[in-house]
Amino acid sequence: MIFWIVASGLLLLALLILVLPMLRTQSETESNDRQQQNIDIARANKSVLDIQLSKHELSQQEYDSSLHDLETALALDLENTDCTARERQGKWAIWLLVGLVPLFSIGLYFKLGEYRVIEDPTLMQAGGGAQTQNQRSDLSIEEMIEIVQQRLRENPDDAQGWFVLGKTLMAQQRFDQAVTAFQRTHDLVGEEPGVIFSLADAIAMQNDGVMQGEPEQLVKRGLDIAPNHSTGLWLAGLAAEQRQDYPAAHASWTRLLSQIENDPASIAEISELIKILEQRDPTLASASVDIRLLTLKVELNSSLRSLVKPGDSVFVYAKAANGPPMPLAVKRLRVSDLPVEVTLSDMDAMMPEMKLSAFDLVVVGARISKSGNPVAQPGDLFVEVTGVDSKNPPPDLLLSINQVK
Numbered sequence: 001m002i003f004w005i006v007a008s009g010l011l012l013l014a015l016l017i018l019v020l021p022m023l024r025t026q027s028e029t030e031s032n033d034r035q036q037q038n039i040d041i042a043r044a045n046k047s048v049l050d051i052q053l054s055k056h057e058l059s060q061q062e063y064d065s066s067l068h069d070l071e072t073a074l075a076l077d078l079e080n081t082d083c084t085a086r087e088r089q090g091k092w093a094i095w096l097l098v099g100l101v102p103l104f105s106i107g108l109y110f111k112l113g114e115y116r117v118i119e120d121p122t123l124m125q126a127g128g129g130a131q132t133q134n135q136r137s138d139l140s141i142e143e144m145i146e147i148v149q150q151r152l153r154e155n156p157d158d159a160q161g162w163f164v165l166g167k168t169l170m171a172q173q174r175f176d177q178a179v180t181a182f183q184r185t186h187d188l189v190g191e192e193p194g195v196i197f198s199l200a201d202a203i204a205m206q207n208d209g210v211m212q213g214e215p216e217q218l219v220k221r222g223l224d225i226a227p228n229h230s231t232g233l234w235l236a237g238l239a240a241e242q243r244q245d246y247p248a249a250h251a252s253w254t255r256l257l258s259q260i261e262n263d264p265a266s267i268a269e270i271s272e273l274i275k276i277l278e279q280r281d282p283t284l285a286s287a288s289v290d291i292r293l294l295t296l297k298v299e300l301n302s303s304l305r306s307l308v309k310p311g312d313s314v315f316v317y318a319k320a321a322n323g324p325p326m327p328l329a330v331k332r333l334r335v336s337d338l339p340v341e342v343t344l345s346d347m348d349a350m351m352p353e354m355k356l357s358a359f360d361l362v363v364v365g366a367r368i369s370k371s372g373n374p375v376a377q378p379g380d381l382f383v384e385v386t387g388v389d390s391k392n393p394p395p396d397l398l399l400s401i402n403q404v405k
Helices: 002-023 028-054 060-082 087-109 121-134 141-154 159-171 175-189 193-206 214-225 230-242 246-259 264-280 283-287 302-307
Strands: 293-300 313-320 329-334 340-345 361-369 381-389 397-401
Touching: 141 159, 159 175, 159 193, 175 193, 193 214, 193 230, 214 230, 214 329, 230 246, 230 264, 246 264, 246 283, 264 283, 293 302, 293 313, 293 361, 313 340, 329 340, 361 397, 381 397
Parallel strands: 293 397
Antiparallel strands: 293 340, 313 329, 313 361, 361 381
16 A cells, blocks of 8 residues: 555656646746756666665666666657757657656566565655655556556557556456456567566466466466576466475475575565475475576577578477486477577476486487477487586586587
């Protein structure tokens, strides 16, 4: 509730800053004032990003991307303001920003899709500032949703707007509409992990929280792209726990702990869930110290690019150096994904009894199959690295596909 009061105050303050100048003659001095106001708004939004980065609610890559968007928006705002020598042009720019500022502000809060951000009073106070704490607003959630929907009616290809709408609808437990919003986002941006995980979550909530079926398949797809994504690991563990695959749930949530090491509240929550799993299956307590992760960078040698198409399948695998030929872990990608960093673990096992953690010495490889067949065929492009210690793998394993079968 506190979050929405603060958020509403920020939105109303921004709208007032933009709209009030329209009621007066726009002089050169007013144009300069509006420039400073836009800068102040950008600074407030940047402070939110800085706080989320320090709390590890944003990765460095997500922070850099959001900061770039913020800087671009500010540059456009200032450029529009400079063009206000004529009153009509100034008014047009302001009304445009009336739609953009609420959309962008809500997007910053919902970027990760973590509901805990809404419940963290310290974050809200730090991001809002003294002016926000004193601001009063009657702006409701429904009105904010209407603002975003109006913006989407004007620009139906605004992927960020659809994503923000989906997050807002999720907070309102309007899961059917959230699924539609996230599906539209996915249609616009493609295989973006954050969008995939949000869609999976919405579909699961639409089905009373059940992760089996399409939600779990979406999560697996997202983790193929971003193996260490905290939301993906959380949802993967939840799906495994629901089907009573406690070892898989234990592996997902144990990996998740390493991604939230500077978030004490989340660590306590996940640790408690792991303890519950270990109570259900005592063997997991000892197994937790033997989690194998192989992080591989996969690329295609430039001399072979003419032999493949973007849609050709790429199989990245690990198999026992001295054992059955069946892969211990495998992931399927496309040539268009290369170069890419891939993490193989017990979660990627083809059979429960044939896992990466059961073999110390492995062979890792990558193969491009023009037919899409997982079994090697003449004409496939490949590379293999032998003698890899799965317990202590090198940190910079590179698989550069450079051979033709």
